[in-house]
Amino acid sequence: MEGRYSLVEAVRTRLADEQGTLRKEAPYRVALCYPSPYHVGMSSLGYQTIYREIHLHPGATAERVFLPDDVEVYRRTRTPLFTYETEAPVSGLPMLAFSVAYELELTGLFSMLELAQVPLLKEERSERHPLIVAGGPLTFSNPDPLEPFVDVLLQGEAEELIHTLLDAAMTMDREALLAHLAGLPGFRVPGRGGKRYFVAKALDERLPARSQIITPHTELRSMFLIEPERGCSRGCHYCVMRRTTNGGMRTVPPERVLSLIPEHARRVGLVGAAVTDHPRIVELLRTLVDAGREVGVSSLRADRLTQELVDTLRRGGATNLTVAADGASQRMRDLVDRKHSEEQIVRAATFARTAGMRQLKVYNVVGLPYEEDADIDELIRFTAELSRIIPVALGVAPFVAKRNTPLDGAPFAGIREVEGKLERLRRGLKGRAEVRPTSARWAWVEYMLAQCGPEAGLAAMDAWKAGAGFAAFKKAFDARGCVPYLARRVEDGRRNPTVWPSVPQAAPAAL
Template identity: 85%
Template sequence: MEGRYTLIERVQALLGDEQGTLHKEAPYRVALCYPSPYHVGMSSLGYQAMYGEIHAHPGATAERAFLPDDVEVYRRTRTPLFTFESQTPVSSFHMLAFSVAYELELTGLFSMLELSGIPVLKEERDERHPLVVAGGPLTFSNPDPLEPFVDVLVQGEADDLIHVLLEAAASMEKDALLTHLASIPGFRVAGRGGKRYHVAKATDSRLPARSAIVTPHTELRSMFLIEPERGCSRGCHYCVMRRTTNGGMRTVPPERVLSLIPEHAKRVGLVGAAVTDHPRIVELLRTLVDSGRAVGVSSLRADRLTQELVDQLRRGGATNLTVAADGASQRMRELVDRKHSEEQIIRAANFAKTAGMRQLKVYNVVGLPLEEDADVDELARFTVELSKILPVALGVAPFVAKRNTPLDGAPFAGIREVEGRLERLRKGLKGRAEVRPTSARWAWVEYMLAQCGPEAGLAAMDAWKAGGGFAAFKRAFKERDCQPFVARRVEDGRRRPTEWPTVENVAPPYV
């Protein structure tokens, strides 16, 4: 039977394959937690950046902890969740700092607290327990469901705020600390006043974020991640990283990016919301490839691609070209202000073919407001046209409206409706392209968490306790009377912040 020592040996094996692991003795100790498994967490640039920032703070040190791949083994063997660097129980640290990327990671946070022996609800914790903090990409849109479980929310870019937090936490008792942080923009402490929603912006001197550790055991195998830019200058209506979120796009000179890449990094990932909008991106790619490194880019915009840029990606080892259309038809793309046309995507496919790539991957959404069957038919027709240039893999996700975007409050299209549109798309394609859909059911769960308040977090806890299946979430949302933001707007007669078209009468989403 698998036991505690086997679990420790697994972690030690992962550590043995890492380059750049940080070790430091300091009086204030932080367990840096990621509520998904190691291979996902170590692919997160934000998580890795916080690891480096905490170690850079003179009085603090960080050790990492992840949601185990085998939670049930930890439960069965009564193994407390422990950190990677020293295999020390997480509960012995002064602070647990969670980086939460998106809504469905809430249950991972619950499991990590449970395995640590720490009460999930903050109201059940006292001075004996570590301070529980959460930040990460989720805080750019709607962190409300996290409120019942964390002492402090760090909203937005935490590069500077983490140092403010560490300085205060090391010198203040918990109650005084919470009152103090509530008065500082960027921190949210429920029930203590202060600004409820504030997306912090890091000072430019903190840029770029980059990996501390390179490991083969990630989604991006042995890749050093670094950002040549942060933010976005575009205004896509569905996106939490649009130009109004945090001051638009801030670029980093290629010379600085190159100076921060370690010699041992043979694969480099350029990460950002709009990397190909960087005015010197081709120059940066060419220099990296000429140095003998493989290179990847996280966000390719079809309207910014050139043959030279795609050629450099191919020279850097890319065999597929990935672009996002984010609208089943041109009408839908115009609705969400997505600045792409069919002509630009066709041109990108031809660039990829000329460069010798094997496949074009296109990300798209279905279920936008006012979408009709004709829009899905247009997507099928256009995808077939693309497939005549290069084999196509079509990633299709149901639209989920996010808070604090122009499409905030847009209703979910419906599980049956989304599944029907996916089936219509498959029939229209007639096998000419591979379709990789995201589950409509779990997209609806994500929508409920994205559009509801703290009560949705409590519902997620109920569902997690009941096994975490879809039926458990559906029942929990109903029992907690979770009402998405669009329903409240209709009932309260409040005016939408922007004039976007939608269905005015929304039925309760539980049927």
């Protein structure tokens, strides 16, 4: 059929534009799946790292699979989901390994399993179906909603875990494999065991993670990604990558970073939770820019910026400077231990203007515990002051409490409440700064998935079957009896000392 042919041709076109694609004949083939489209998945440093690690295993090869750009075309043409490297039907490979970045990618996982003609629920699969494995950033917080659908969870940094998994999968039948993995650190086998909320740590010699493939068809067009540091030395209460998560920040010497960047890579992205906390970051940036490369940095901390650093970024092609405040007011920033002051952010704006940049992007969060209208008004006042220095784009996300953080269990502020705060920001900054909010409704869906257990995964499946709209999610959460972590642990309205002591212990607002 013409439809199937065009789908295959689209994949071949993307492959022709790639640099660094790996191809290998091996006895064990892994379908490495990303539950978002190609342009998102190929921008994931973790996904690309595991792709390379599988190929480094002597007996295994990885074939990439992505959520199609248009799932309906696959359904309409009855095209089975196929791999990029060999165009083989996914259902014929022995293992499907999903890298899941965050909660809302669950529906992408469902669509990929459907298109692969694999039953969604693990209890409905047999030995003839592929082993379904999941890992990725979501496992740093709450992978519980994945449990009904996967045979094995890899929790945390997977550079070593993937080799352990492959060694066992190639030598054991499924029953023996699952029993074996349930007893190993870093693995959770739903229904059989494994330590919950364990975050594995890769050996330092495995660092840094880096791109294997460079392609123009990504969010970060033709950019080689590499991490000069892993983890974070800071303790922001909302962050799953805070210093206590996995041993703090581990830095990679600039000499090693530079040695791993291909000569043909003219655009380089330095990726990490706190790149500008690297003690030699200016030296690294200067070396890259002096070599004629464009450079981007994923995480700029206002308190670490200098005029030299910002000037170097500008020479490297940056036209905007992006920082995160993550608290509508100084009171809110202090509450979540976000060590930034207005003075530091003003200084960042001045650095950006002096360097000749066009815009300052400031990311912020609303809906934190104890937040009041006065805090939102402080954000309006401060953003207006920044806009007198340089044009400002204010990115605003509703606060979503994550597991394995000090704010675990904090209630969602409520959809109407958050929408009211966003409207207050829009009115207050109209004509003075651009406000770019994310959806309060979908933040609530993310919150429910982040704070509930396996039943929330089943609810997400129900919602996906019903069209995956917001109303479908709300109905499914109600029908499945999904109750967030906080509400399950509140007794008679008394404070539970195991939950962050500054969070009010009241049932979370939903709407």
